[in-house]
C-alpha cells in the first residue's frame with residue numbers, strides 16, 4: 001500500500017465547452033479544485049453556474065476535445081457510475097428540491113434513507129440496515145430536522161426541505177457537497193442560521209462548493225472564488241483578488257461597492 005497517497009483533486013476541468021441550444025453556456029472553462037478547498041462559484045443570471053453544476057453532476061456533457069480526453073475529472077476519474085459519484089460528491093440543487101417536493105408523496109425519513117439505494121423513495125426490495133438507519137438519523141440531527149420525520153416532503157417549507165435534502169446527501173458521508181443556490185427562498189434569519197450550518201459542515205471536513213449570486217452567502221470558511229461571466233471564467237482565486245468592486249462590477253455589469261465586515265463580504269450597487 002502507498003504510505004503517502006496523494007489525494008486527487010476534487011474537480012479538474014480542462015478547457016470544457018458546453019453548448020445549450022444556440023448558446024455557448026460554458027466557454028473553454030478550466031478549473032481545478034483541490035480536495036478540502038471550499039470554493040464559491042459566483043455569477044450573474046445566465047453566467048453558466050447551473051450549466052457548470054450539471055456538467056459536474058454528469059447531467060450535461062462538454063464538446064468532445066480533439067485529443068479524445070474527457071475535459072472533466074472528479075476525484076481523478078473521468079468515468080463514474082452516477083450513484084457511486086453521489087456517495088462521494090453530494091449535490092443539492094433547486095431541480096432536486098422540485099423533484100422531491102412535488103409529484104409522488106414522500107415521507108422525510110424515507111427521502112433520506114432511500115439515498116442508499118440511489119432512489120427517490122423506498123420500494124419493497126430495499127432492505128434498510130441498522131447502519132443505514134443510524135446514518136440517516138445522524139444526518140437529520142446534524143441538519144437539525146429530525147423533528148420533521150413523519151412529515152411529507154411536499155408539506156415542508158423551502159428551508160426545511162433543503163435541510164432534509166442536504167441530510168440525504170450527507171447520509172453517505174460524502175467528501176464534498178455541491179450546493180446550488182442553497183439560500184434561495186430563505187428569509188433573513190433562516191439564511192443566517194442556514195449559513196451557520198454550512199460553516200459547521202465546512203469545519204467538519206466536508207468540502208463545500210457553493211454556487212450563488214450573492215457575495216453575502218460566501219461564508220468565511222470559503223477562501224476561493226470562481227467568478228463566471230457569459231460562460232467564461234472571469235476571475236478565479238482568493239477572496240481579496242476576486243471579491244473586489246472592479247471584478248464584481250464586471251461580472252454583474254454594474255458599478256458595485258464591496259465592504260468587508262470581519263470575514264464576511266457585502267456588495268451593494270452604487
Ligand SMILES: Nc1ncnc2c1ncn2[C@@H]1O[C@H](COP(=O)(O)OP(=O)(O)OP(=O)(O)O)[C@@H](O)[C@H]1O
Pocket residue numbers: 020021022023024025043044045046047048049050051052213
Ligand atoms: N435548455 C437551454 N437551452 C438553451 N439555452 C440554455 C438552456 N439552458 C440554459 N441556457 C443558456 O445557457 C446560459 C447559461 O445558463 P445557466 O442556467 O447555466 O446560467 P446560471 O448562471 O445558472 O443562471 P441563473 O443564475 O439565472 O440560474 C444562459 O445564456 C442560458 O440562457
